[in-house]
Amino acid sequence: MAADGVICDGDHLVLDVNGEKLSFVQKLKANGTMRVGKYTVSTAPLIGAPFGALFEVTADGKSLQRVLLPPADEITRITDTERDNSNLFDRNTENQKLTQEQIEELKKSGKAGSEIVDLLCSNSATFEKKTEFAQDKYKRRKAKKYITYLTPRKPTARMISEAYYDKCPERVWNLRHDTLAVMLSLGNVAAGAKVLVVEHCLGLVTAAAVERLGGQGAVCATQLDERAAPLDAVRLMNLDPQQRSVLFTAYASSLLKDKAAVERCEGLAAMTTAVPAAAPATIAAAAVTGASEAAGEQAAQADDGKQQAEEAAGAGGEEAKSADAAEEAMEVDAATAASGSAAGPDAGAGAGPSAGGQQQERQPRGGDGRDGGGGGYGSFMPRPEALCSVLVSGFDCCLLAHPKMHPTALLDAIWPLLAPSATFAVYSPWAQPLAEALAHLQGSRNAVMLQLQESWLRPHQVLPARTHPHMTCSGSGGYLLSGIKVVPPEATPLAAALVQHLKSASGGAAAGGSGAGPAVEAKEAAGGEGEGQGDGEGRGRWQVSLWSGQDFGSWCLCLHVHCSR
Amino acid sequence: MSNFLACNAPVEDGASSSSTTIKQGDCVIVYEGINSMKAVYITPKGRFENRFGVFRHQSWVGKPFGSKVIADGGGKGWVYLLRPTPELWTQVLRHRTQILYLADISMVVMQLDLRPGSVVLESGTGSGSLTHSLVRAVAPTGHVHTFEFHAGRVEDAAAEFQQHGLTQLVTVKQRDIMENGFPDTLHGQADAVFLDLPGPWKVVASAAACLRPNGRFCGFSPCIEQVQRTSEALSANGFTDILTYECLLREYEVHRETLTTTVRLADMPAAKRQRPNNRAAAQQAAEATAAAAAEAAVAEAEKADAEAGAEEKGEAEAKGEEKAEATAAEGEARAEAAEVEAGAAAGGAEGKAKEEEKDEGPMPPPKRVSLLPACVQTVSCRPSLEARGHTGYLIFARKFVCG
Known part of the structure; x- marks a missing residue:
C-alpha cells in the first residue's frame, strides 16, 4: 500500500514533469486529457495508479506509459578523468551532424527519447572528447529535452507550496515552503489545536494548518474586511470530510464581538446559554461572506431600522455605535441579539428568533456567493461547538501572513481572541514591519519568546566528484516574527503608581525596574488583561514614541477606537 | 499524564x-x-x-x-x-547529545510529509529533541518508532516520553541500527524514515525495506562526505527525487534608536585653529577647479568660522582660493601668519567672496532646521552578530513506486 493512496476520478493532482516543473490538475477526469509540457495526453492511465508513480510520455506524444522500475541514473561513478577541454572548440551547430529537420523526423517516426539521445551523442563531433563529467551533463540535458517523465503527486500543502513558489512567488508573497514549515512549528500547529489564520497567500497557510490538524481541532480562516479569506490552496487538496470539518471562515469583527459577549457573561456564570446564542451571530455574519457590496448596502438600509429599534429597546445598544459599514451593521444586529439573550432570559427570548430569522433570510444569498468559488466544497460555516470552544478558551495558535497589513495593527486587532500562552507566528517578506511589531510587543509586555528570524535555504548538487551548492538559489525565504502571548496579573496600586511616575519621567521608556524580575519594567502593570481598553491606551502611547510619521496620529486614533470597542 | x-x-x-x-x-x-x-x-x-x-x-x-x-x-x-511545546522543549531539554534545532526540525517534519496517522522511524533518539516534534506531527493516530544504541539515553528518553504522556504515540528501543538495521517487523510499515547517524548509508537498504512505496526518507549529516555516500546508496536502493538541502534561520536583533536629524556643526575651539586646518583647506582647494574652489571655500568658511565676522570669513575664503595656487603657504606654521598672508594676497578675490556670502551664506542652515524634527525614533533590525553557520545537510528522497 503506497504511502499516499491511489489516484481516483475527480482528484486534484500536482504534476511533476521531469522533476523540474510543477503544475496543477484539478478534478481529474478518467476520460479526459491534460497538458504535460508540450504534449496533450490522455488521463486514463493515471486512474487507479498510486500517487507518486512514474509515467513516461510515449514516443507519439499522445499517451502515458507507466514506468515500473526506477530508470537508470546513468551517472558516471569515476572520480578522476584524464581528459580536459584543451581541444574542445565550441562551434555551436557545426558540432552536431544531425540537423534540426532530421531530429524532428526521428521524433515523428516514433523513436524513443533515449534512442534519440544516443544518436545525438554519437553524431556529436565533440562528445567523445568531452570529460566523462561533461558527457554526463550533456546526456542529462538532452534526456530532459527528448524524454518526458511525469509523476502525479498528492497535492499536500508542501507540494502546493512548492508549486506556487515555482510558478509565481509574488502571489504568495514569496512565502517559501521551508518558511511555511518553520511557521507551522512556531505556531505549534498540531491535531487538537485551535488555529486562527489571517492570510493573503492564496490560502496556503490555511491549507497547511488544516492538513496538520488531521480532522481534530479548529482552523478559523479569518476575514478582516469585505474580501473573503483566500482558500484557493485548500480547494486544491483532496481533503476528506473529516479533515475538512476543522475549517471554518468567520469575520474577525464578529468573533471579537462574540468573544466580548462571552466574557461579559462569564461573570454571571451564564456561559452555557451564552455560547449557543453567540454562535448564530458569527454564522449569520459568515453567511454573507460572499454577498456583493450592493447586497451589503441594501442590507445596511434594511438593518438600520432594526438596529435603531433594538437600540431603543436597550438590548446591548453599546455595540450599535461602532456600526458604520454594511456588514458590520448586520453583525452588530446579530451580536446585539446574542448579548441580549445572554444578559437575561427575557431579552434572549425576544432577540433569539430575530437572529435566527436573519440567518435563514441570508442563507441563500450567502450560499450563492460561496458556491461560485467553492469548487463543490460548499461553505465553511463554523460548527457551534468549534465556535464555542474558540470563544470560551481562545485560539491557542495564530498564523498571520497578510504582509500588506502592518503586523502591529493586525496583532492588535486579533489579540483578544488568543488564549494566554498562545503561540503566534507572523510572516512578512520584509523585516522592518516585523521589527516594529516586535518592539511594540516588547513594550506592551504582552508576549514573550519574541524572535525575528529570516529563513535561508540552499540546495546542493550531490554527484560523485561533483558536489557543490546550486549555482542559483532563492535569495530570501522571508521573515518570521514569533512569540507566546502572556497575561500579566492585575496591577498593584504601588506598581500603578510606579508606572505613572515612570511614564511621566521617561515617556514610557522601559526602566531597569525594581530589580526583582529578569526584565522588570514599568509596563507590566499597565496591561490588565492584555486586551482591555486600558491597555489600548498604553499601546497607543507606546506607538507615539515608536513612529513619528505624519499620519501617525490618525492611525493611532483608529487603533484606539478599535481597542475600546 | x-x-x-x-x-x-x-x-x-x-x-x-x-x-x-x-x-x-x-x-x-x-x-x-x-x-x-x-x-x-x-x-x-x-x-x-x-x-x-x-x-x-x-x-x-x-x-x-x-x-x-x-x-x-x-x-x-x-x-x-x-x-x-516541542519548540520550548528543544530549548530547555537536558542535552545528552548534539540536537537538531528549529530550522532543521521544521524542514524534516514538512519534507517527510508527516501528518496525523503517519508512521515514522527515527534513529538515533539522542536527546529526543526531534522526537517530540515528530510525535506532535503524527498524533493522535500515528506512531513514532525511535531507536538508540546507548542504553542510558534510551532510559532517559523513555522516562521523558512517559512523563509527557506520549507513550501511546512513541516507542523507544535500544538497538544498534547501523549494525542491525530496523527490525523486520517494521518492514513495509513506515511512511517516513529519519536517520541521524554517523553512517546513514549503511541503513539505506533497511530503510528502503521499511518504507512503503512513495514513502519519504531523510538523513541528517554534518559532513558532505556522509551526504555523498548516503546519496549514492539512495540511488542504488530504489529511491528517487534525491535532494540535499542546507537550511538555517538567521536571528535578527531589534533595536530602538534615536537618530539625530539636524547636523550640528560645532566650531573648532580658537586655540586649536592651526596648521592641520590650513592643510585640509589647501588640499580641498587644490583639488577643486577655480570656480568650485570658491564654493568649497564658502562651505569651509561656514563650518570653521560660524562665530567669526564677515570680513574674517572673506579672508578665510580668499585664503583657501589662494592656497590652490600657492602650495608654498602650506609650509607656514602659524595660522595667523597664513591668514595675514592670504589676506594680503587675495585683495581682488575679497570683494567677490563677500558678494557671494551675502547671497548664499546665511540661507542653507534655516532650511535644514525647518524640514525635520531634531531627532527621529526608529526601530531597526540587523542579523545577530553571532550566528549559526552550519548545522548539517538534510538529504531527502522518495521511495520509488514500483508495480
Whole structure:
C-alpha cells in the first residue's frame, strides 16, 4: 500500500514533469486529457495508479506509459578523468551532424527519447572528447529535452507550496515552503489545536494548518474586511470530510464581538446559554461572506431600522455605535441579539428568533456567493461547538501572513481572541514591519519568546566528484516574527503608581525596574488583561514614541477606537 | 499524564477549560527570559526556586498557562508559566547529545510529509529533541518508532516520553541500527524514515525495506562526505527525487534608536585653529577647479568660522582660493601668519567672496532646521552578530513506486 493512496476520478493532482516543473490538475477526469509540457495526453492511465508513480510520455506524444522500475541514473561513478577541454572548440551547430529537420523526423517516426539521445551523442563531433563529467551533463540535458517523465503527486500543502513558489512567488508573497514549515512549528500547529489564520497567500497557510490538524481541532480562516479569506490552496487538496470539518471562515469583527459577549457573561456564570446564542451571530455574519457590496448596502438600509429599534429597546445598544459599514451593521444586529439573550432570559427570548430569522433570510444569498468559488466544497460555516470552544478558551495558535497589513495593527486587532500562552507566528517578506511589531510587543509586555528570524535555504548538487551548492538559489525565504502571548496579573496600586511616575519621567521608556524580575519594567502593570481598553491606551502611547510619521496620529486614533470597542 | 499535546487534552465540555489551566503533573516551562527557561513538573509539595524568589507549585495550580506569577512570601520576583511545546522543549531539554534545532526540525517534519496517522522511524533518539516534534506531527493516530544504541539515553528518553504522556504515540528501543538495521517487523510499515547517524548509508537498504512505496526518507549529516555516500546508496536502493538541502534561520536583533536629524556643526575651539586646518583647506582647494574652489571655500568658511565676522570669513575664503595656487603657504606654521598672508594676497578675490556670502551664506542652515524634527525614533533590525553557520545537510528522497 503506497504511502499516499491511489489516484481516483475527480482528484486534484500536482504534476511533476521531469522533476523540474510543477503544475496543477484539478478534478481529474478518467476520460479526459491534460497538458504535460508540450504534449496533450490522455488521463486514463493515471486512474487507479498510486500517487507518486512514474509515467513516461510515449514516443507519439499522445499517451502515458507507466514506468515500473526506477530508470537508470546513468551517472558516471569515476572520480578522476584524464581528459580536459584543451581541444574542445565550441562551434555551436557545426558540432552536431544531425540537423534540426532530421531530429524532428526521428521524433515523428516514433523513436524513443533515449534512442534519440544516443544518436545525438554519437553524431556529436565533440562528445567523445568531452570529460566523462561533461558527457554526463550533456546526456542529462538532452534526456530532459527528448524524454518526458511525469509523476502525479498528492497535492499536500508542501507540494502546493512548492508549486506556487515555482510558478509565481509574488502571489504568495514569496512565502517559501521551508518558511511555511518553520511557521507551522512556531505556531505549534498540531491535531487538537485551535488555529486562527489571517492570510493573503492564496490560502496556503490555511491549507497547511488544516492538513496538520488531521480532522481534530479548529482552523478559523479569518476575514478582516469585505474580501473573503483566500482558500484557493485548500480547494486544491483532496481533503476528506473529516479533515475538512476543522475549517471554518468567520469575520474577525464578529468573533471579537462574540468573544466580548462571552466574557461579559462569564461573570454571571451564564456561559452555557451564552455560547449557543453567540454562535448564530458569527454564522449569520459568515453567511454573507460572499454577498456583493450592493447586497451589503441594501442590507445596511434594511438593518438600520432594526438596529435603531433594538437600540431603543436597550438590548446591548453599546455595540450599535461602532456600526458604520454594511456588514458590520448586520453583525452588530446579530451580536446585539446574542448579548441580549445572554444578559437575561427575557431579552434572549425576544432577540433569539430575530437572529435566527436573519440567518435563514441570508442563507441563500450567502450560499450563492460561496458556491461560485467553492469548487463543490460548499461553505465553511463554523460548527457551534468549534465556535464555542474558540470563544470560551481562545485560539491557542495564530498564523498571520497578510504582509500588506502592518503586523502591529493586525496583532492588535486579533489579540483578544488568543488564549494566554498562545503561540503566534507572523510572516512578512520584509523585516522592518516585523521589527516594529516586535518592539511594540516588547513594550506592551504582552508576549514573550519574541524572535525575528529570516529563513535561508540552499540546495546542493550531490554527484560523485561533483558536489557543490546550486549555482542559483532563492535569495530570501522571508521573515518570521514569533512569540507566546502572556497575561500579566492585575496591577498593584504601588506598581500603578510606579508606572505613572515612570511614564511621566521617561515617556514610557522601559526602566531597569525594581530589580526583582529578569526584565522588570514599568509596563507590566499597565496591561490588565492584555486586551482591555486600558491597555489600548498604553499601546497607543507606546506607538507615539515608536513612529513619528505624519499620519501617525490618525492611525493611532483608529487603533484606539478599535481597542475600546 | 501531561499536557504536551493539544490532542491529549481532556475533551472540553463547554465550560471546562482544564487544558488551559495548570494542574498537578503538568509540565510547565518557567520563563525567566528568552535565554533562561526551565521545565518544571507540578507536584503537590514542589517548590521552584530561582534568584528572584521561591515559588510553591501549589500556588500555580489553576492558573492559566501564560500567566505571570509573583514569588511567595512577599518577594518581588516573577516568572511566566508557559505551556510546553516541542519548540520550548528543544530549548530547555537536558542535552545528552548534539540536537537538531528549529530550522532543521521544521524542514524534516514538512519534507517527510508527516501528518496525523503517519508512521515514522527515527534513529538515533539522542536527546529526543526531534522526537517530540515528530510525535506532535503524527498524533493522535500515528506512531513514532525511535531507536538508540546507548542504553542510558534510551532510559532517559523513555522516562521523558512517559512523563509527557506520549507513550501511546512513541516507542523507544535500544538497538544498534547501523549494525542491525530496523527490525523486520517494521518492514513495509513506515511512511517516513529519519536517520541521524554517523553512517546513514549503511541503513539505506533497511530503510528502503521499511518504507512503503512513495514513502519519504531523510538523513541528517554534518559532513558532505556522509551526504555523498548516503546519496549514492539512495540511488542504488530504489529511491528517487534525491535532494540535499542546507537550511538555517538567521536571528535578527531589534533595536530602538534615536537618530539625530539636524547636523550640528560645532566650531573648532580658537586655540586649536592651526596648521592641520590650513592643510585640509589647501588640499580641498587644490583639488577643486577655480570656480568650485570658491564654493568649497564658502562651505569651509561656514563650518570653521560660524562665530567669526564677515570680513574674517572673506579672508578665510580668499585664503583657501589662494592656497590652490600657492602650495608654498602650506609650509607656514602659524595660522595667523597664513591668514595675514592670504589676506594680503587675495585683495581682488575679497570683494567677490563677500558678494557671494551675502547671497548664499546665511540661507542653507534655516532650511535644514525647518524640514525635520531634531531627532527621529526608529526601530531597526540587523542579523545577530553571532550566528549559526552550519548545522548539517538534510538529504531527502522518495521511495520509488514500483508495480
